[in-house]
Amino acid sequence: MRKGWIVINTKTGSHSHFKSKYGCYLIKKFIAKGIIPDNPYLQESYRRLTEEKKKYKPRYININKGILK
Secondary structure, eight states: OOOOEEEEOTTTOOEEEESSHHHHHHHHHHHHHTOOOSSHHHHHHHHHHHSOOOOOOOOOOOGGGSOOO
């Protein structure tokens, strides 16, 4: 089991991994205040945690492979 911390957005289910508790504290603070961080890793975490839930396109169903008679 690896050591580390995970921050999860409970609305969208997206998450981000951190090596320290302080990183978790910072990203939560940045999101709450709407500040975009300078650090590239924190920028990516910020983007992941704040993006809206993905809307998937409808699945393709081949009607020729449907129920056999």
